[in-house]
Amino acid sequence: MAYAPQIKVPATYIRGGTSKGVFFKLDDMPEAAQVPGLARDALLMRVIGSPDPYGKQIDGMGGATSSTSKTVIVSKSSRPDHDLDYLFGQVSIDKAFVDWSGNCGNLSAAVGPFGIASGLVDSSRVPENGIATVRIWQANINKTIIAHVPMTNGQVQETGDFELDGVTFPAAEIQLEFMDPAAEEEGVGGAMFPTGNLVDDLEVPGVGTFKATMINAGIPTIFLNAEEIGYKGTELQDDINNDTKALAMFETIRAHGAVRMGLIHHIEEAAKRQHTPKVAFVAKPIDYVSSSGKAVKAADIDLLVRALSMGKLHHAMMGTAAVAIGTAAAIPGTLVNLAAGGGKLDAVRFGHPSGTLRVGAQAEQVDGDWQVKKAIMSRSARVLMEGWVRIPGDIATFA
The missing domain is CATH 3.10.310.10 (Diaminopimelate Epimerase; Chain A, domain 1)
Structure with missing residues (x-):
């Protein structure tokens, strides 16, 4: 019996805050996975190693925790006054689905650096040295995130002395501003307090x-x-x-x-x-x-x-x-x-x-x-590995 060989997809494995995830440029993904649907979900689940009834994700990039079973898709933004579009997929560990219902605030810290390093942010907006202000459209919740990314000699500065509890080693600080963070969820009319009550x-x-x-x-x-x-x-x-x-x-x-x-x-x-x-x-x-x-x-x-x-x-x-x-x-x-x-x-x-x-x-x-105009916190991010992630080519949606 003949088996299809593995395919490889350009990807970067990044720690953002206290989470880790596999990052993709939208244009680098197989054509069928460049749009929402079963093909995209199938690819991301196989990359992460889900669904895994053993709960270990041994045959994938996931780490068998909610903090490490994560995927990110980034593209150049077509929206006015934004640099990047960012879509987050939380991959279930033991079940066959990807949850697209919310953002990951930790991995938000890695989106700006990834976008800059991938050439998705216009070079005119990236200083040789100093702080690059990256305007991110968070596509899961339709909100804007402003990332302040440190730059040194034209490269994203990843090392530093900023300490984040939950992360063993220090790194460079990235300040995030979550603009107008009250969610706009279908069925709740965008209300900050959907029941109308504080308690x-x-x-x-x-x-x-x-x-x-x-x-x-x-x-x-x-x-x-x-x-x-x-x-x-x-x-x-x-x-x-x-x-x-x-x-x-x-x-x-x-x-x-x-x-x-x-x-x-x-x-x-x-x-x-x-x-x-x-x-x-x-x-x-x-x-x-x-x-x-x-x-x-x-x-x-x-x-x-x-x-x-x-x-x-x-x-x-x-x-x-x-x-x-x-x-x-x-x-x-x-x-x-x-x-x-x-x-x-x-x-x-x-x-x-x-x-x-x-x-x-x-x-x-x-x-x-x-109303809350913005929420502010600091995180850090570091590229752990970059290159290609491989998945079996016999996934039904790609066959």
């Missing part, structure tokens, strides 16, 4: 009724009070991820919250929408020890936050969830704001499993509705 009573049959702040900013997120669900806010990954009952509880909360937010119509649909919404729980600051053994003092943070992604507690914090945290913290009365002490807050430093992170947001009330 709701979220009833979850078989689990309980909890206070919840449900917000669309950066990424749709459901915030809960840690103590209401039996936690302190200092938990590390194993405290949650080794507890199957806890994971089931969070997934049930997520499904019912998604219905309340108008993201899905029935809780069963949540299984096909793993990337959004996120679930996070907050608490007032107390001392704890991070996963690296670093002591985090209550006096050095404003609040504690733990967040789940793709059904597991995240090892640090998703970038888009950090935007949601900063936005919610800036609005008096949300659970995030109250955990941080309440009142007007333009920026907060929160504790997560790997350490701390600072995020800022500019909020104002217009005609009774809260």
Whole structure:
């Protein structure tokens, strides 16, 4: 029996923030995968090594976690006042689908550098030395991200002394501005608070009724009070991820919250929408020890936050969830704001499993509705490998 040989596709493997992903230039992808559809999804799943019933992604580039099962497609933007179009695909580890419902804030840090290095950003906008301001259109959520990318001798500066908890080695700092971050989701009319309330009573049959702040900013997120669900806010990954009952509880909360937010119509649909919404729980600051053994003092943070992604507690914090945290913290009365002490807050430093992170947001009330013009945080990015990724040529959609 004859087998089709492997095909190779130009690709770059990049760490962005506390995530890693396989980056593609749109024009470099096979023609069938240059447009949304089954062919694109099939290619990306095979690249990452999904679906994998073993949950390891051994036969692909994925790392068997939500932070490493990621793909990015970048192209030169045709939109006015933008340099790049950026599309993010969260690949399910054990199921056969790619979730296109949200952005990855961590990998957003790598889009500008990748675009510059790939020649997709007009050279007139890239200084020989200094900071390149890259205007990115985030195509999943139809939002603008401004990336400030350091340049040295005409090359993206990747090395530096900026330390990011959750990443072992320092690198160059990339500041990101998420413009007008309130999401525009079908069914929620672009509302920052889709229920119309800063805090709701979220009833979850078989689990309980909890206070919840449900917000669309950066990424749709459901915030809960840690103590209401039996936690302190200092938990590390194993405290949650080794507890199957806890994971089931969070997934049930997520499904019912998604219905309340108008993201899905029935809780069963949540299984096909793993990337959004996120679930996070907050608490007032107390001392704890991070996963690296670093002591985090209550006096050095404003609040504690733990967040789940793709059904597991995240090892640090998703970038888009950090935007949601900063936005919610800036609005008096949300659970995030109250955990941080309440009142007007333009920026907060929160504790997560790997350490701390600072995020800022500019909020104002217009005609009774809260608006956030932008959220700001710093990340870093580094190319790990570049060349070609190979996949079997007998994928049905390419045969």
